[in-house]
Each structure stands twice: as structure tokens, then as C-alpha cells.
Amino acid sequence: MTVDVLIDWLANLVDFPELAFILAVLICAIPAFLFIAVYALVAIYGELKISSFMQDKVGPMGQGPGLHAGKWGLLQPVADALKLLLKEDIIPASADTKLFILAPFIVFIGAFISFAALPFNQNLIIADMNIGVFYILAVSSLGVIGLIVAGWSSNNKWSLYGAMRSSAQIVSYEIPAALSIVVVIMLTGTLSMQGIIQHQDGLVWGILPNWIIFQNPFTFLAFFVFFISGVSECNRTPFDIPEAESELVAGTFTEYSGMRYAFFFLSEYANMFIVSGVAAVGFLGGWHSPIPGFLEAPGWGLFWFLFKVGMLIFVMMWFRWTFPRLRVDQLMNICWKVLLPMALLNIFGVGIWTVLAGR
Amino acid sequence: MGIVHGDEMVLNIGPQHPSTHGVLRLVVKTDGEIVSQIRPVIGYLHRCFEKHCENVSYDQVIPYTDRCDYIASMNNNFGFVIAVEEMMEITVPEKVEYIRVIMAELNRIASHLLALGAFGLDVGAFTPFLYMFRDRERILDLFEMTCGARLLYNYMWVGGLSHDLPVGFLEKAHEFLDYFEPKIKEYNDLLMYNKIFIERTSDVGVLPTDVAVNYGVTGPNLRGSGTKWDLRKNEPYSIYDRFNFEVPVGKGQMGTIGDCWDRYWVRTEEMKESVGIVRQALNELPVEGDVHEALPKKIRPPKGSIYKRTESPRGDLGFYIISDGSPSPSRVKLRSPAFTALSALSVIAEGWMMSDVIAILGSLDIVLGEIDR
Numbered sequence: 043m044t045v046d047v048l049i050d051w052l053a054n055l056v057d058f059p060e061l062a063f064i065l066a067v068l069i070c071a072i073p074a075f076l077f078i079a080v081y082a083l084v085a086i087y088g089e090l091k092i093s094s095f096m097q098d099k100v101g102p103m104g105q106g107p108g109l110h111a112g113k114w115g116l117l118q119p120v121a122d123a124l125k126l127l128l129k130e131d132i133i134p135a136s137a138d139t140k141l142f143i144l145a146p147f148i149v150f151i152g153a154f155i156s157f158a159a160l161p162f163n164q165n166l167i168i169a170d171m172n173i174g175v176f177y178i179l180a181v182s183s184l185g186v187i188g189l190i191v192a193g194w195s196s197n198n199k200w201s202l203y204g205a206m207r208s209s210a211q212i213v214s215y216e217i218p219a220a221l222s223i224v225v226v227i228m229l230t231g232t233l234s235m236q237g238i239i240q241h242q243d244g245l246v247w248g249i250l251p252n253w254i255i256f257q258n259p260f261t262f263l264a265f266f267v268f269f270i271s272g273v274s275e276c277n278r279t280p281f282d283i284p285e286a287e288s289e290l291v292a293g294t295f296t297e298y299s300g301m302r303y304a305f306f307f308l309s310e311y312a313n314m315f316i317v318s319g320v321a322a323v324g325f326l327g328g329w330h331s332p333i334p335g336f337l338e339a340p341g342w343g344l345f346w347f348l349f350k351v352g353m354l355i356f357v358m359m360w361f362r363w364t365f366p367r368l369r370v371d372q373l374m375n376i377c378w379k380v381l382l383p384m385a386l387l388n389i390f391g392v393g394i395w396t397v398l399a400g401r
Numbered sequence: 402m403g404i405v406h407g408d409e410m411v412l413n414i415g416p417q418h419p420s421t422h423g424v425l426r427l428v429v430k431t432d433g434e435i436v437s438q439i440r441p442v443i444g445y446l447h448r449c450f451e452k453h454c455e456n457v458s459y460d461q462v463i464p465y466t467d468r469c470d471y472i473a474s475m476n477n478n479f480g481f482v483i484a485v486e487e488m489m490e491i492t493v494p495e496k497v498e499y500i501r502v503i504m505a506e507l508n509r510i511a512s513h514l515l516a517l518g519a520f521g522l523d524v525g526a527f528t529p530f531l532y533m534f535r536d537r538e539r540i541l542d543l544f545e546m547t548c549g550a551r552l553l554y555n556y557m558w559v560g561g562l563s564h565d566l567p568v569g570f571l572e573k574a575h576e577f578l579d580y581f582e583p584k585i586k587e588y589n590d591l592l593m594y595n596k597i598f599i600e601r602t603s604d605v606g607v608l609p610t611d612v613a614v615n616y617g618v619t620g621p622n623l624r625g626s627g628t629k630w631d632l633r634k635n636e637p638y639s640i641y642d643r644f645n646f647e648v649p650v651g652k653g654q655m656g657t658i659g660d661c662w663d664r665y666w667v668r669t670e671e672m673k674e675s676v677g678i679v680r681q682a683l684n685e686l687p688v689e690g691d692v693h694e695a696l697p698k699k700i701r702p703p704k705g706s707i708y709k710r711t712e713s714p715r716g717d718l719g720f721y722i723i724s725d726g727s728p729s730p731s732r733v734k735l736r737s738p739a740f741t742a743l744s745a746l747s748v749i750a751e752g753w754m755m756s757d758v759i760a761i762l763g764s765l766d767i768v769l770g771e772i773d774r
């Protein structure tokens with residue numbers, strides 16, 4: 043389902059092409075929004091339970107509906123969401139009201155519109171642009187503007203600290219992430235998400251699926267550079283210094299409460315999905331089955347894609363509940379002195395490898 | 402190329418802040434991330450402990466001592482009661498001495514678990530904190546079965562104890578020690594030898610020995626700086642001279658001697674030593690004996706004064722008591738190890754980054770209940 047098909051189809055039904063365009067976009071956007079909301083609930087529940095498992099506790103538990111959190115605490119994320127909805131909406135008296143209200147939406151828009159180019163299976167993609175990867179890298183960094191706006195408009199020193207830290211961090215880590223994606227583009231020769239996935243069909247080295255991560259040693263390295271940078275872009279532990287609850291109270295989000303806070307929270311989870319999604323598409327074969335030719339139907343394609351994304355999100359959660367937090371200068375050191383040279387080396391290495399090995 | 406300096410910003414950390422270990426307020430001058438000046442402001446938890454003591458009888462002071470360092474109440478009880486006992490020249494039965502040592506060392510483990518866990522939390526590691534709380538809980542269970550309380554025990558009385566050990570305590574205690582010893586390795590693998598943790602703590606907040614001595618810093622913080630000073634060895638009180646244990650001192654394995662990592666390491670080693678002491682005490686514990694035997698009818702020490710210090714989990718905990726011969730003390734002064742540790746904070750943490758200040762504060766293991774009293 044691409045948006046272009048919808049526009050053409052609607053243009054035949056209604057006379058105004060503008061109306062057809064708006065309708066088509068809405069038809070795509072609403073399911074995407076619902077998907078993010080549902081996914082966030084699942085991810086929050088997963089985070090609660092995974093952290094509980096790792097920390098030797100039971101997490102949310104309950105017996106049946108009512109005031110309890112449902113069986114196995116399944117309704118806990120719903121209760122959390124309702125609580126955030128019903129909370130008083132506080133705007134600090136000294137805040138810059140307009141910017142304060144605007145900031146959560148900017149952050150969320152950055153995460154939300156990236157979903158347009160994520161291929162869920164062979165057909166399920168909102169817009170299979172010929173610059174898909176480029177588009178995602180570009181729009182997912184819009185969020186940082188929102189974070190700076192939030193930090194500045196809150197008129198709170200903690201928020202300002204968080205904003206300064208996150209802008210420095212996200213902007214820096216985008217470079218190794220983008221350079222790692224360049225490796226993928228070099229090998230596939232396309233920027234289209236579906237094109238990249240179609241390239242990864244079949245076998246490599248005789249036994250492994252022909253995913254880009256397995257194609258040569260440098261791509262293997264590139265995957266890790268990309269994933270680490272991605273974790274950092276999502277502000278997850280060990281790179282969660284913009285929030286750093288033991289240092290900056292809640293960083294950028296200190297003054298936010300209720301639904302405004304929930305939008306930041308939703309964006310964080312949506313960003314995790316996008317980073318994992320791009321990693322899955324770029325390096326792990328997207329919707330391809332791990333065994334080529336086995337269970338490759340579009341339905342299974344959706345399953346494989348969500349499975350891969352889910353595993354990567356799980357690893358992010360695993361990081362969060364295992365590692366301490368880095369300091370801000372160490373964070374920058376890792377970016378500029380380790381990841382960036384490695385990313386450049388990967389580009390060079392893949393180039394040489396492609397010339398010598400001929401693929 | 403020179404370093405660009407912007408304007409300095411004054412930042413209030415606390416009194417309501419996630420990692421000020423209570424209600425400490427730090428007025429901090431920052432230049433970007435760099436902290437150029439730290440001024441601790443204390444007193445938000447002041448409860449007039451010392452003044453209260455002048456108006457209540459000696460046995461009524463003991464519950465107040467519980468509330469000073471509420472993480473290690475047993476050790477506070479211990480310090481106060483042996484000071485009063487020395488004034489009154491009371492000799493307590495062997496059994497009481499052994500039980501006191503067992504309780505004090507168990508409480509030391511519990512206190513260090515909380516200190517290490519909270520330190521981990523300060524540098525962003527959430528899970529070790531919960532692991533340590535899980536195991537601290539088992540120590541609290543032991544205390545609960547002994548005296549009914551889990552935090553504020555009022556267990557040690559002048560001349561004895563409030564309760565004898567309950568039936569089954571010895572087995573439970575041995576069971577706990579066997580369970581706990583391997584867990585220390587688990588914590589160390591998870592947190593202490595974690596690369597990120599080492600990066601965050603080694604060479605950070607180095608407390609040189611001379612600074613530590615000048616500021617009166619004692620306990621694990623002083624030992625982390627490489628000085629072998631432990632009152633249990635240097636000035637043995639109660640029956641500590643009967644036990645075999647080592648005094649671990651910081652060696653600078655991951656960086657400089659006296660850095661945050663060393664202070665963490667010393668505490669983990671001390672937990673191991675405490676396990677050893679409790680084992681020895683449990684094995685040598687006399688079966689015979691009445692914990693109420695030596696309780697005096699009236700607690701009325703003769704005229705005079707005493708200064709008695711003991712090794713609490715945070716360092717030298719001193720009680721200075723002046724008696725005018727009446728049933729209540731004329732003056733009680735508590736020498737708080739956490740207070741001296743906090744006073745050294747501004748010396749060792751200035752010039753570091755915001756995140757480091759929080760880590761250094763965590764590594765000093767302060768308890769505001771004791772600082773503010």
C-alpha cells in the first residue's frame with residue numbers, strides 16, 4: 043500500500059486532486075498513529091516485564107480487571123496512559139507558553155513521519171520513496187529541534203542542561219549512523235527501502251542469508267556502529283545523559299507533565315522502533331525470512347520484520363537495565379574518536395572489498 | 402587555543418533532588434558542565450537530637466540514636482551504649498557482646514549494600530541497586546525476627562539487649578551468609594568491573610590522604626585513600642580483638658589511590674570481612690547467658706564525661722557524653738563521620754563535571770539523618 047496508489051485511486055473518485063491527496067495522507071497517517079500508540083503500550087509493558095525479569099522482581103501483576111492491572115499486569119500500560127491523560131496540565135508561569143506547548147509536537151512529528159518510509163512487508167509501506175533511507179535519516183533528526191525548544195522554553199536550569207546535552211549528542215551521533223548507512227547504499231546501489239531489502243535475497247557464503255550484515259567483515263562492523271549510534275540517538279542508557287534522572291532530575295522533560303510528557307515518551311519509543319527498523323532493513327534483511335525461501339509470504343514478511351525490530355528493541359532494553367551511564371565528555375569521545383573513524387574505515391573497507399571480491 | 406569561558410550559572414541541587422541522599426542542598430556554580438564551586442547547605446533534616454538527649458533519660462536516648470544514621474541503627478546503638486556502660490563501669494555478659502558484634506556487622510553489610518546500590522544508581526545503573534536491596538532485605542528479616550523492627554531497632558540497651566536471639570536465628574544467619582557470599586561476586590561482575598563504571602569512577606574525585614586526615618574523613622572513605630585506620634583494629638572496643646579480619650585499603654587498581662572506584666572497592670571488601678566476622682561470632686557464640694542479666698535498675702552514670710568512638714559503616718562515630726549525675730545526660734555530642742565526609746566534598750569535587758559531582762557524592766556515602774541530627 044503506497045500512498046501514490048491511494049492518491050491515484052482517490053483522484054478517480056473525487057474531482058479535486060487536492061482533496062484526494064489530503065484523504066490519502068490521512069488514510070495512511072491514522073493507522074500509523076494507531077500503530078505507534080499500540081506499539082508503545084506493548085513496548086512499555088515489555089519494558090516493565092523485561093526489567094522485572096532482569097531485576098529479580100515480578101513487575102506489574104494483577105488478578106482480573108477493575109482497579110487491578112489486569113491478568114499478569116497486562117493493563118498496566120493502559121492504566122499508565124490513562125493516568126497521564128487525566129493529569130493536570132501544568133505550564134510553568136515563567137515558561138515561554140507557545141514554545142512550551144509546541145515542543146512535544148515537534149519531537150513527536152520527527153518520530154512520526156519517519157514511519158512513512160518503513161517497509162513492514164513486501165507491500166505494506168506508506169511511501170516507497172526512491173530516497174527512503176535518506177528521508178528517514180533526515181526527518182528523524184527533526185526531533186532534536188523539539189528537545190532544544192522544550193529545554194529552552196521551560197525556563198528551568200535542568201531542562202536547559204538536558205537540551206544542551208541532547209542537541210550535542212544527537213547531532214554528533216547522527217554522523218556515524220549516517221556513514222554506516224552509506225555502506226548499505228554502496229552495496230545495494232539504491233536509497234529505496236524496498237530496493238535495499240530486495241537486494242538481500244538469497245544466500246551468501248553458502249549457508250548464511252544474504253543480509254548485508256553477513257556480506258563482508260566491514261558490514262558486520264558497520265551494523266554495530268549503526269546500532270550503537272542509534273541507541274544514542276534514542277537517548278537510551280548508557281547514553282541517556284539528556285535525561286539522566288540521577289543528575290538532571292528529568293533533563294529536558296523536567297517541567298513537563300501529563301499528555302505533554304506522554305508525547306515525549308511516545309517519541310522515545312517511536313524512535314527506538316525507527317532505529318531498530320532501519321537497522322533491520324539496512325543490515326538484517328528487512329522482511330526476509332532468516333532461512334531464504336522459507337516462510338517468505340507477505341504475512342510472514344510482516345512477522346519477520348516485527349520480530350527483528352522487536353529483538354533489537356529488546357537489546358536496547360537489555361542495555362538499559364545493565365549498564366551505568368556515560369559522562370558527557372566520554373560520550374563525545376566515543377562518538378568522535380571511536381565510532382566515526384570506524385564508520386569511515388568501514389566505507390573504505392567495503393569499497394576495497396567490493397572491488398576485490400567483485401560483489 | 403584558549404578555553405572559552407562563558408558566564409557562570411548558579412544551580413541548586415536539592416534539597417529535592419533524586420541523588421542527594423536525603424535532603425541535602427548543594428549550591429553549585431557551573432561553567433557549562435564544569436563545576437567550579439560547591440557549597441553544601443545542610444540542616445533540612447535537623448531534629449534537635451543533641452538537645453533532646455538532655456531532656457530524656459539515658460535509655461530514652463537510644464531510640465534517638467537509631468534515627469541519626471538510620472541506615473546503620475545497630476551501630477549507633479552500639480556506640481552509645483558502650484559509652485554509657487564505660488561511664489557506669491558495667492561489664493556485660495559474653496553472650497551480649499557476641500550478639501552485639503553479630504548485629505553490628507550484619508548492619509554494616511546492610512549499610513554498605515545500600516551505599517553501593519545508591520552509588521550505582523547515581524552513575525545510572527539501576528539493576529545492581531535492586532539486587533542489593535533484595536539481599537539487604539534478608540538482613541532486615543533477620544533483624545525483624547530478633548527485635549521486631551526493620552529499620553529503627555532500639556535493640557542494644559545499656560547493659561544488655563532488648564531481646565535474646567530467637568529460636569532458629571543461628572541457622573537463618575548461617576543460611577544468609579552462605580547465600581550472600583557468592584552474591585558479592587555477582588555485584589562486582591555486574592557493576593564494579595563494568596567498563597563504563599570504571600570509566601566513570603576511576604581517577605575521579607581523588608581524595609588524597611592528607612586532605613582526608615585534615616578534614617577528619619574516616620571509615621571506608623579514608624581507607625579508600627590508602628590509610629589503614631579501622632577502630633575495630635586500632636582501638637578495639639567490645640570484643641573485636643578476638644576476631645580475625647583484614648582491613649582493606651584502596652590500592653588504586655583502576656586509577657589513582659583514593660578515587661571513587663577505590664571507595665567502592667573498599668566497601669565490597671569490607672562486606673566480605675564482615676561476613677567472616679559474623680561467621681566467627683556465630684560459631685563462638687556462648688549458649689549460656691541472659692541478655693537482661695546486667696541491665697542496671699537505674700541508669701545514672703557518675704559525674705564526669707566520656708568520649709567513646711566506634712567504627713560505624715561510615716567511619717568514626719563518636720559520642721561525647723557529660724553526666725552531672727542526674728538520670729538524663731547533661732550534654733551529648735555526636736561526632737558524625739558523614740558530616741566530615743561531606744565537608745571534604747567541595748575540596749575533591751570542584752573542577753569536575755556535573756555528573757562527576759553526583760558520582761563523588763554517591764561514593765562518599767553520606768546519610769543526612771546523621772549530618773543534620
